[in-house]
Amino acid sequence: xxxxxxxxxxxxxxxxxxxxxxxxxxxxxxxxxxxxxxxxxxxxxxxxxxxxxxxxxxxxxxxxxxxxxxxxxxxxxxxxxxxxxxxxxxxxxxxxxxxxxxxxxxxxxxxxxxxxxxxxxxxxxxxxxxxxxxxxxxxxxxxxxxxxxxxxxxxxxxxxxxxxxxxxxxxxxxxxxxxxxxxxxxxxxxxxxxxxxxxxxxxxxxxxxxxxxxxxxxxxxxxxxxxxxxxxxxxxxxxxxxxxxxxxxxxxxxxxxxxxxxxxxxxxxxxxxxxxxxxxxxxxxxxxxxxxxxxxxxxxxxxxxxxxxxxxxxxxxxxxxxxxxxxxxxxxxxxxxxxxxxxxxxxxxxxxxxxxxxxxxxxxxxxxxxxxxxxxxxxxxxxxxxxxxxxxxxx
Numbered sequence: 001x002x003x004x005x006x007x008x009x010x011x012x013x014x015x016x017x018x019x020x021x022x023x024x025x026x027x028x029x030x031x032x033x034x035x036x037x038x039x040x041x042x043x044x045x046x047x048x049x050x051x052x053x054x055x056x057x058x059x060x061x062x063x064x065x066x067x068x069x070x071x072x073x074x075x076x077x078x079x080x081x082x083x084x085x086x087x088x089x090x091x092x093x094x095x096x097x098x099x100x101x102x103x104x105x106x107x108x109x110x111x112x113x114x115x116x117x118x119x120x121x122x123x124x125x126x127x128x129x130x131x132x133x134x135x136x137x138x139x140x141x142x143x144x145x146x147x148x149x150x151x152x153x154x155x156x157x158x159x160x161x162x163x164x165x166x167x168x169x170x171x172x173x174x175x176x177x178x179x180x181x182x183x184x185x186x187x188x189x190x191x192x193x194x195x196x197x198x199x200x201x202x203x204x205x206x207x208x209x210x211x212x213x214x215x216x217x218x219x220x221x222x223x224x225x226x227x228x229x230x231x232x233x234x235x236x237x238x239x240x241x242x243x244x245x246x247x248x249x250x251x252x253x254x255x256x257x258x259x260x261x262x263x264x265x266x267x268x269x270x271x272x273x274x275x276x277x278x279x280x281x282x283x284x285x286x287x288x289x290x291x292x293x294x295x296x297x298x299x300x301x302x303x304x305x306x307x308x309x310x311x312x313x314x315x316x317x318x319x320x321x322x323x324x325x326x327x328x329x330x331x332x333x334x335x336x337x338x339x340x341x342x343x344x345x346x347x348x349x350x351x352x353x354x355x356x357x358x359x360x361x362x363x364x365x366x367x368x369x370x371x372x373x374x375x376x377x378x379x380x381x382x383x384x385x386x387x388x389x390x391x392x393x394x395x
Contacts, residue, residue: 001314003344005303008388010343011336014080017392023332024385026064027378057357065332066093066360067352071116074354077331081350082122085342089184089328090117091127093353093360098135100164106132107168111175118179124326125182125215125297127351128172130196134165139192169199170206173214177207184246184297187217190256190268201232205239212244212295212324220280221250222268229283233294243290246297246328247283249276281308288312288325295324299351301334301377310346320345333377336384 005011012020067074067090078088092109110128117123130139138161176183185200187193200216207213216232218225229245236243253269260267270276284305287296298309306327313322327348329338341348353363 001311003307003310003340005306005336005340007340007343008336008384008391011339011384012388013339014084015335017389020385020389022060023064024382024389026060027382027385057361062357062360065330065353065363067331067354069354069356071113071354074352075120077352078120078123081352084339086338087122087124087347087349089125089127089349089351090123091351091353092132093355093363094132097132100161103133103135103164103168107171110172114172114175114179114181114183117181123181125184125349126176127184127186127353128169129186129188130165130169130199131188131192133168133172135161136192138162138165139188139195142195143192166199166202169203173203173207177213180213182213182215182244184215185217187219187248187250189252189259190222191259197228197232201235204236204244205241208236208242208244209240210242212242215244215246215295215297217246217248217299218283219248219250220283221253221270221276223270223275223279224268226279226283226286229286233286233290237293242295243293244295245287246299247280247287248299249280249302277302277304280305284309285312288316291316291318291322291324295326297326297328299328301329301337303337306337306341310341310344321347323347333381 015023067077071090074088074090081088090113092106092113094106094109097103097106110126110132113126117126138158141158142162173183183203185196185203188196197216200214203214204216218229220226232245233243250269256269257267260269270279280300280302281304284296284298285308287294288309298306300306309325309327310320313320313325318325325347327338327341327346328351329335329348331350331352338348338350353360
C-alpha cells in the first residue's frame with residue numbers, strides 16, 4: 001500500500017503562498033493556550049459590543065475554518081476542493097438557539113442545504129445538530145426521564161415539544177432520502193446524548209432500509225461508546241436497516257470532566273489518550289470487518305487511524321473508494337491527510353461549516369481550543385506548512 005501523509009506538494013496544491021503564510025500566522029497564535037483561553041472568552045463579548053472586530057475575525061479564523069456566510073459563499077471553496085477530488089460535508093453552523101421559531105427556521109435551513117447539496121457535484125452529505133432543532137433543557141429532561149418516577153410523559157406540553165422535535169428530524173431525513181444526500185447527526189454532551197441516539201436510531205430504522213442516509217456520530221473518547229457501536233449494530237440487524245456511523249474522537253472533554261467532578265459522578269471520558277486511540281482504532285476495525293452492513297465515515301485528523309483504515313481496505317482487497325467507507329477532516333486542518341487520501345483515490349471530504357460570523361463564533365472557539373488541546377497537532381500543521389514554503393522557495 002503506497003500512501004503517505006508527508007507529501008506537502010499534494011497537501012497544499014490548492015493554496016497560494018499568501019494563504020499558507022496567513023495560515024501559519026494563525027496557527028502560531030493558536031499555539032499559545034493562554035491566548036486562546038482569553039480570546040475564547042473575549043471574542044463573543046466583543047462581537048456583541050459593536051466594536052470593529054468583525055473584519056479581523058473574517059480575515060483570520062473565519063477564513064481558515066469556515067466556507068462563508070451563505071450557501072452561495074461556499075461555492076468557491078467547494079469548486080476548489082472538487083478540482084482536487086475532495087468532496088464536502090456542508091454544515092449550517094448555527095447553534096445555541098432556544099425558541100420554537102428558531103428551531104423551525106433551522107429545520108427549513110437544513111432542508112435548503114439538502115436541496116443545494118443535491119444540485120451540486122461532490123457534496124454527498126450534510127451535517128445536523130439536534131440542538132439546532134430542540135431545546136437543550138428538553139433533551140436533558142428526556143435523558144433523565146428513565147431514572148425519574150414520573151417522567152416526561154406526565155407533562156403534556158413537553159410531550160408535544162418532543163413530538164415537534166421528532167417531526168422536524170423526520171422532515172430533514174425525508175428530504176435527504178428523496179435527494180440521496182446523507183445526514184450526519186452530530187454527537188452532543190453525554191447528559192443529552194441518549195435521546196439523540198434514540199432519535200437517530202428511529203430515523204435509521206425508517207430511512208436506512210435500502211442504503212445509508214442517516215448517520216449517527218460516535219465519540220470514542222467516551223469509554224462506553226465502543227460497546228454502544230456494537231449494540232447499535234445488533235439493533236440494526238434485528239430491525240433490518242443499514243447501520244451508518246461517523247467515528248470521531250470527541251469535542252467536549254474538558255466540559256465533560258468538569259461537570260462529572262462538580263456533580264460527583266464517574267467521568268464518561270476515557271482515562272487517557274491511549275485508551276481513546278485504542279477504542280477508535282478498534283471501532284474502525286469493527287466497522288470495516290462488518291462492511292457488508294455498516295457504512296462508516298472515518299472522521300479523524302489522526303494519521304495512524306487514517307492509515308489503519310486504508311490498510312484494512314487494502315488487506316481485504318476492497319477498492320479505495322468503497323461506497324461504505326469515507327474519510328473526512330475539518331476544513332482548515334490536516335490538509336496533508338485529506339489531499340493525499342484524495343490523490344490515492346480514496347473517498348474523502350472536508351467538513352465545511354457556513355453561516356453568519358456572529359452565529360458560527362461557538363464553532364470557531366471550539367476549533368481554536370481543539371488546536372491547543374490536541375497534543376502535537378498544531379506543531380505538526382506548522383512544520384508541514386514550513387516544509388511546503390521551503391520547497392516552493394527552493395523550486
